[in-house]
Amino acid sequence: MNATIKDVAREAKVSIATVSRVLNNSAVVTDETKQRVLDAIKKTGYKPNALARSLKIQKTHTIGLIVPDISSPFYPEVVRGIEDIASMYSYNIFLCNTDQKEEKEMNYIEILSEKQVDGIIYMGDIIRDSVKQQLKDIGIPIVLAGTEDSESEFPNVNIDxxxxxxxxxxxxxxxxxxxxxxxxxxxxxxxxxxxxxxxxxxxxxxxxxxxxxxxxxxxxxxxxxxxxxxxxxxxxxxxxxxxxxxxxxxxxxxxxxxxxxxxxxxxxxxxxxxxxxxxxxxxxxxxxxRPAYDIGAVSMRLMTKLLAKEPIDDMHVVLPHQxxxxxxxxxxxxxxxx
Amino acid sequence: MNATIKDVAREAKVSIATVSRVLNNSAVVTDETKQRVLDAIKKTGYKPNALARSLKIQKTHTIGLIVPDISSPFYPEVVRGIEDIASMYSYNIFLCNTDQKEEKEMNYIEILSEKQVDGIIYMGDIIRDSVKQQLKDIGIPIVLAGTEDSESEFPNVNIDxxxxxxxxxxxxxxxxxxxxxxxxxxxxxxxxxxxxxxxxxxxxxxxxxxxxxxxxxxxxxxxxxxxxxxxxxxxxxxxxxxxxxxxxxxxxxxxxxxxxxxxxxxxxxxxxxxxxxxxxxxxxxxxxxRPAYDIGAVSMRLMTKLLAKEPIDDMHVVLPHQxxxxxxxxxxxxxxxx
DNA sequence: CACCTCTAAGTTATCGTTTTCTCATACCTT
DNA sequence: AAGGTATGAGAAAACGATAACTTAGAGGTG
CATH class of the missing domain: 3.40.50.2300 (Response regulator)
Incomplete structure (x- = not known):
């Protein structure tokens, strides 16, 4: 149904590697070839398949949000803050409501991990040991937004x-x-x-x-x-x-x-x-x-730094309240x- | 790092096909072999990679949500309704805030399509023709929640x-x-x-x-x-x-x-x-x-029907107001x- | 003019699954 | 005992990309 990189290659009479090269401009391609590829892309209406790409590069540019309940106050603004920064860095977010129930939390973390999210932002007042352990086990960056764990093991953003x-x-x-x-x-x-x-x-x-x-x-x-x-x-x-x-x-x-x-x-x-x-x-x-939007925004920014392995000055951000x-x-x- | 189906196969001394069979119980496997596979899964801590699976089966069990602003009233409840039903049917949701801006909407629809979502639920008071066209073009089920388009071309759930x-x-x-x-x-x-x-x-x-x-x-x-x-x-x-x-x-x-x-x-x-x-x-x-939660829940239920190609009695649901x-x-x- | 280097583009393995063939074996038939 | 049919399991080809490795020419050098 949808055109693939192969269709584009055939149309432009080049190899799929070349198409990939102009897509990511990862290597030099002559202007003439490039143009042919670009035309072919337009003609076929080609859109890259993010799934295939993610499978290969082992990154999904997707992060999971664990939230007690998006319909209760405070969280919508936090989530908005997260999403704004996420979109700025080309990340998409999975929203997961857990009502703070252990079972739902565990289940969602499992699913997010299977869907290969690059990181998880966790919200919720109480962090159970079981959940904490699982978050550690899946081996991706975790940020706590508007909360903190007892040993301060996870990076977090919160007020005092x-x-x-x-x-x-x-x-x-x-x-x-x-x-x-x-x-x-x-x-x-x-x-x-x-x-x-x-x-x-x-x-x-x-x-x-x-x-x-x-x-x-x-x-x-x-x-x-x-x-x-x-x-x-x-x-x-x-x-x-x-x-x-x-x-x-x-x-x-x-x-x-x-x-x-x-x-x-x-x-x-x-x-x-x-x-x-x-x-x-x-x-x-x-x-x-409590600066809800900022808690979200700063959390996500912290997440992008973790993902990019940038040096981080402070793993535990305390935002001012008023x-x-x-x-x-x-x-x-x-x-x-x- | 993470165990793959190959590791499980090696551990259980069977082929990867057999592992896949017990995973999806898509074919008969003797109890003995099955048990060996199950043990191997436990031992290796194997978790299926949803990306690879989705790429193969051409379904992601993910749907996209286009929302003007999750931090403004009404929407959090709608989204909660959507997510509850989605999770009931094992779907995950991508949350996208657009502030009703055409550019953001177009951009998100594009991204959602690249990420191969199975469907999109659209919210927002105004549906521009350009957006409408793009929604049609990507060729996946669309449901409008709490709104409707001028020609009633899309299935929707709303009040009168x-x-x-x-x-x-x-x-x-x-x-x-x-x-x-x-x-x-x-x-x-x-x-x-x-x-x-x-x-x-x-x-x-x-x-x-x-x-x-x-x-x-x-x-x-x-x-x-x-x-x-x-x-x-x-x-x-x-x-x-x-x-x-x-x-x-x-x-x-x-x-x-x-x-x-x-x-x-x-x-x-x-x-x-x-x-x-x-x-x-x-x-x-x-x-x-306006029954926000229900609008969300019913919209998502409608979406699951569309995705399962179930017969649908009514493409335009009008919920009671009070x-x-x-x-x-x-x-x-x-x-x-x- | 033979040889080397560079550059643009092609080949192919790979990511981790599912699924279609194939095949070996065991069990029925007659 | 020879042939037919289930049945359980393996081999291999996708799915749609990326990237390491090749390769074919073009141009430079002594």
Whole structure:
């Protein structure tokens, strides 16, 4: 059906080697022959078969993306960042949703390996040992985007989550709050759970505020649980809350309103991630910005360096986060200007 | 480095043909030989090379996704739906962001074709003739997800956009409104622009309300323009507004508040798409739900049928949309229960 | 003028599979 | 016992490219 290099060769009355040479200009071909080949390519409508090429050169210019769920916030932007840089370097990406399930992760890594991807970018809060081992076994470059493994064995790009939540809580303290609640991520999540809670504790201890376990309620990054968590915190009379995600912060604010209190008048709230929810929601939500697009872009750039075996200055990139102050902590009583 | 079928054959002391036979159980092999091969596979850690296989069988079990922007709402869910079904049928997907730019679209289609994808699912509001032609030329199954081409030449999965906006406006009319404004999509967008505006007109004409061009302001699906559009509509004293996207609806509501009016007390607003913004935003926004996940899932299912050459009952699937009534049109003055 | 060198282009092995032939052997027939 | 038919397994030809190795001339040198 589709023309092959052979058809082009026949048409141009040259050998397939010569066609290959003009295709990759890997060797000198006289202008006249070259032109004949070019004409033949046009005439036959020839398109190189990337499969055959990849089989021979042992490179696919394809990388695999392991993502918990492309339809949940944060990831779409990361993936966009990855894809932009990938396309810049002529790489294509396989998208694989795993819901963070071990079985799906293992399965996809296997398939990606069989499809001979040149590298894998992994996303997800928890990296199981089994998965880690398999990623090592397949012997291609791996980059972790927006996460990190316990021993820092893999190159990665991330923010400093502990510092980020430290900054958020410190800001609340600077506003004069003493009873600060937290709605954390799951306890078995080393980042959204452990690291962010640690930042919270550190800010408190630095300000000599005693840490009370009852003021930290474990959430699941879902609105409903966060709503209930907030109700619990209200029983403990908190005067400010730091939630480990914007969605949880929004749910918390709703819980506060539904309980007859007001934000920011009665209680201040800070979220995490600067999703568009945080600025479209009213009151707009003070939040920590994790530079999702950049995490993706830098991860992919790091990947291209690994693939090209370029020297790499830093295998573990820490991108800056930022506290974005909005109405939920009392900023800007004047009208918002969109 | 990696073991090949040859290594397995040598290890099991059989021919590579036999190994291939047990791999695909494409022919009878005695249990004893089979076991030897299986052992050899385990011992060598052999993984089939999908590239070589695909080259031979002329199928890659890979499909390409052309998407305007994975980081903008609606698409992540569609893609998730596609990927879920794809993985169910052992297909992998290439993700390609095009920003709806002709050049990028053409380029990606070319690359996908070179990489021998088995099919392409196209998303995007506008389908240019050049792109359409190229999609036809590469000679593989194409499915349009959440969109349609002018001549309905390609199989597609979508909702009835005209009917959807008709329903929204009819609902506003049923609430007693007469001066209904609309913030539409771009005029050159046959769906978000033309079809949705047509539905608006039809609902008006059915209710014998005269259509006034000044009450339709062209937006771009972006918040800022919609905010300005709403200010214009306010000058015309509208008492209700239908926006062609939730983000525009939210921006409109902000504009209304910032102008000293209130929603739903003074003005009713309806959005489009039931993004999570529409239910997290306060007031929650009445909207039309486009079943994004299902559009993706059904599109991919359609694709698998095309690839398997199964008989297809309907090449043009119209999925049901739904009007979701929330606070922005006055529903539920009682406390929202999350 | 014989010999060498260079250059452009052709031959062919190879990447790792699948699949079509072939073939050897065992088992039925009659 | 000779011939026919399954049956399991091997040999080899693809699939469509790349690249190492050849080779045929053209031109340069002594």
């Amino acid at each position: 989550n502990k510092k980020a939540s430290y900054d958020a809580v410190k800001y609340l303290i600077s506003l004069g709050h003493k009873k600060i609640g937290m709605i954390s991520g799951p306890a078995d999540d080393p980042i959204g759970g452990v690291q962010r809670t640690n930042g919270y504790k550190e800010a408190l201890s630095e300000a000599k505020i005693r840490f009370k376990p009852s003021l930290v309620v474990e959430g699941s990054f879902k609105a409903r649980q966060a709503y209930l968590a907030m109700l619990k915190l209200l029983e403990n009379n908190v005067d400010a809350v730091f939630a480990a995600s914007d969605e949880m912060a929004a749910a918390a604010i709703n819980a506060i309103f539904d309980s007859g209190f007001s934000v920011p008048e009665d209680i201040h709230v800070i979220g995490f991630d600067n999703t568009y929810l945080s600025y479209m929601f009213r009151p707009t939500i003070t939040t920590i910005q 506290l974005i102050v909005r109405e939920s902590t009392g900023y800007g009583e004047e009208k918002n200007s969109q | 956009n005209k009917k959807a906006s008709y329903d929204a406006v009819k609902y506003l009319i049923s609430l007693g409104h007469k001066k209904i404004g609309m913030i539409s999509g771009p005029a050159d967008d046959p769906i978000g622009g033309v079809q949705r505006t047509n539905g608006y007109k039809e609902a008006l004409s059915e209710a014998k309300i005269r259509f006034k061009p000044s009450l339709v302001v062209e937006g771009s699906f972006k918040a800022r323009q919609a905010y300005l559009a709403m200010l214009k509509l306010l000058e015309n004293n509208v008492d209700a507004v239908f926006a062609a996207s939730d983000e525009m609806a939210a921006a409109a509501i902000n504009a209304i508040f910032d102008s000293g009016f209130s929603v739903p007390e003074d003005i009713h607003v309806i959005g489009f798409d039931n993004t999570y913004l529409s239910y997290m935003f306060r007031p929650t926004i009445t909207t039309i739900q 009007l979701i009534v929330r606070e922005s049109t006055g529903y539920g003055e009682e406390k929202n229960s999350q």
